[in-house]
Amino acid sequence: MEWEIVIGLEVHVQLSTQSKLFSGASTRFGAAPNTQACAIDLAMPGTLPVPNEEAFRYAVMFGLAMNAEIGKRSVFERKNYFYPDLPKGYQTTQLAEPIVGAGEIEIHLEDGSSKSVRLHHAHLEEDAGKSLHDAVFSEGHGMSGIDLNRAGTPLIEIVSEPDMRSAAEAVAYLRKIHSIVTYLGISDGDMSQGSMRCDANVSVRLKGEEKLGTRTELKNINSFRFVERAIKVEAQRQIDLIEDGGRVVQETRLYDADKNETRSMRSKEVANDYRYFPCPDLLPVELTDEYVDTIRQQLPELPDAKSTRFASEYGLSAYDADQLTQERAVAEFFEAATQHCGQPKLVANWMMGELAALLNREEIAIAQSPISAEQLAGLIERIVDNTISSKIAKQVFEAMANGEGDADAVIEKRGLKQVSDTGAIEKMVDDVIANSAAQVENYRSADEAKRPKMMGYFVGQIMKASKGQANPQVINKILKEKLDALL
């Protein structure tokens, strides 16, 4: 039996406004507990909400970037449930009339293929506070502590259609969302700080089947890696269950990263009835066409447009252009380096090769790269002007990564300058030919067609003797002359 996995994602993105969605309290991360929870956030009696304009601007930017309909009229509703991190006893959110309607985006997969994922809608809502279950209190009373600093922070919840068919597609979609929100500058997209959180609806069905299977909802998956693993393990659990004659139960499940398994959250299974209704403390938000058009005109270049431009303007392959435009900071690094050295293809190769490996190894973002765009450009310039070979350049790169300064300083200090001096190279060639009688004899007796290939041995020996610093083109030229003279 061939199974198909069906995935829809609900992504919560914290908007990087200064103040909260309905109050003037700060949204800064990491403040002491409850120091950023004002009377409104705490749902003190008689307090009232007033929505933040910037949150709407950000949501509209997002909607436009997703090629989605913009809700010219949007309505906040109350979603009623009791939880200690929800001070009002309801979450102010949007349901029937959200700020962003249906849309569609292209996601790019590792095999170079693309696919379109439909957006169901995206809505604005307020975040909840935090329950600290493991807080250690002096009296050891075993109670939970509630910190409401995060309560009221603006979120957009982005709901996709169930269009993804593998964990890899889900991750590609999530990366695309991340890419768009960080390009727009509406969120820092930091999953480790909870600025971006993801719930996945997962079901399985036999390939060819039209009806969707029963889905489970995986809650609060907080990294790209876990999204992939959680979906894979949950899909497999469902397949195993069905193949063993069981049935999938619609429920909320939690992914346990340590055990790499999902488990039922029975405590949340109490039949919820959220009793949504329009929030009577707020009026419908009505946006004009001019307002939306102004935002449209101010939108920055988005990943797909940038990728197309990179391919045409810099002559990059579609794959390279795509890789370099996924993150705004990466794209900006590329353009800065290219502007300095005028070598887009080399910059691309270096960024996707050595630099990517370095960042990966150090587990840092490009913003924290020890080598700046200007420094990388400087290194590339030395390759282009034959000061160093590509091979030596790798050594220089490592030294730069270790903080030994820019390319010129490293080359100077370590004496890595390429030798192009004909006299010095001639001597090295003569020495190698003198010490390689057997190889010379072979060369002489070989067919003419095979000879170029046989030069490799001599080049290798000479490079070795020069510690890699001899200019390969000069070596080739002199070596060929000298060997041919022996024929």
Place this chain on the structure above:
Amino acid sequence: MAVDAQTVHRLAELARIAISDETLEEMSGRLGDVLKLVDQLQTVNTEGVAPMAHPLDASQQLRPDRVTEQDCREAMLALAPQSEDGLYLVPKVID
């Protein structure tokens, strides 16, 4: 129309209000009376009438994104039935 005890229980659970067994019966009777009153709504045809959530047809004014609130933790925590280390205390929250 009477509201059965099971329904009253479900509503009380949703609304998180403990209702004693003694008041339960009285409550279901009175809730039934209220629902009978509001059932008069069904006598009018409202087809095509847009629901009116607010008395005035106005639209929302938005607030500029500025931090205007200061830390008021101590004043607020002073109102809390139980707090410690700057946190509100509740019986253990189990996820």
Place this chain on the structure above:
Amino acid sequence: MHQLTIADIIKGLRERQFSSTEITRHLLERIQQQDERYNSFITVTADEALQQAAAADERLAAGDAPAMCGVPIAHKDIFCTSGVRTSCGSRMLDNFVPPYDAAVVESFERAGAVSLGKTNMDEFAMGSSNETSFYGPVKNPWDTNRVPGGSSGGSAAAVAAQLCPGATATDTGGSIRQPAALTNTTGIKPTYGRVSRWGMIAFASSLDQGGPIARSAEDAALMLSVMADSDPRDSTNLQRPSDDFTRDLDQSIQGLRIGVPREYLAEGLNSDTDERVQEALREYEKLGAELVEISLPHTQLAVPAYYVIAPAEASANLSRFDGVRYGHRCENPADLRDLYMRSRGEGFGEEVQRRILVGTYALSAGYYDAYYNKAQQVRRLIKQDFVKAFEQVDVIMGPTAPSPAFKLGEKRADPVSMYLEDIYTIAVNLAGLPAMSLPCGTVDGLPVGLQIIGNYLDEARMLNVAHQYQQATDWHKASAV
């Protein structure tokens, strides 16, 4: 001195006939001596009042006196007062001392008024008799065996008993007008959005509106001029700057077109009450007004629509009272659920619980369309009735309440009969219109109220219409004490 109106007090203070400290002290003594009979105050803030009065006297002496400088008033205990317990008539908030003021309280402070304390009310403003208060029922100064109406029964009784010349109040379905009618006082509920709801503890957000209860239309106009202001903290505020509502009081009402709704004289209306209202209408004809019969066909549906919408909004508004951040918390909760269930079970009285359950029902899955959505559709029909009526008339008049004050306990056992107490007042809240009640005679020694409903933002004209009647008649001067 306690018989003085606000207008009298403002004049007397400026003419140095007495000081704010004198009248404040006098009223505080009167409250102390007499309020045991009425139970109209929950909290009396004597020390603070005297301090405010002393400060007012200094300003009066310095010639730097704002509009209501030195005038003692009281606030319904639904308005948050910084440093003063604000209970909303509930055990839930018996220990709640907010660190902030309601916008209305700020406005009166800016205007230099002195606050004597906080008046009793139905718990969370849910009631029409003031019997649901955690602090015990308020008694009607006209007959202490009878209710003063509700939910602003404390404010109305305090004004009627001459414990203060005016008090703030709120009206969600008639809570200013019905107690004003039952206590021979004058109260106005302004257009929805006139008065900021910031710091006013919400019952039903789309219906709640603050307003004054006083002893004359002129006093009500003076108080409303202070209360009605723009406030960016309240999204549903109309953001209209404060206005002088006394400016049209002396205008003639010659040619005024008064709409008299056929439906307001239906069964259930006490015939004596009807007679007093008819007399008042004839008085208006004498003053040059013209009576026009109108129809408000959806009148009968106002109470049913209200008892879906108000409880629905209340069920969510009251979820914040959970025993976590402030207010009542049960002893030794076993777990989180127990904390919620018992704190709310103990903190809320029966009527509040009932309305929360009704609202929960109306919003729950499977019932939303039949109840909540239907009620909001009916609400539009009710509003359209009024809009159409105001194409023909300037104001609408009728009874405020179907009968005079009833006996304590009389309707307690039957919530529906209590709900019908607001049959003439409720539609106005659903539509968001301004309306007021003023005294128009008595039945068996008990006051009857005439209701005036105005068009949107037409408060100044309504107050003019009321004032002209009070210039021609003395019903509002009749005193319970």
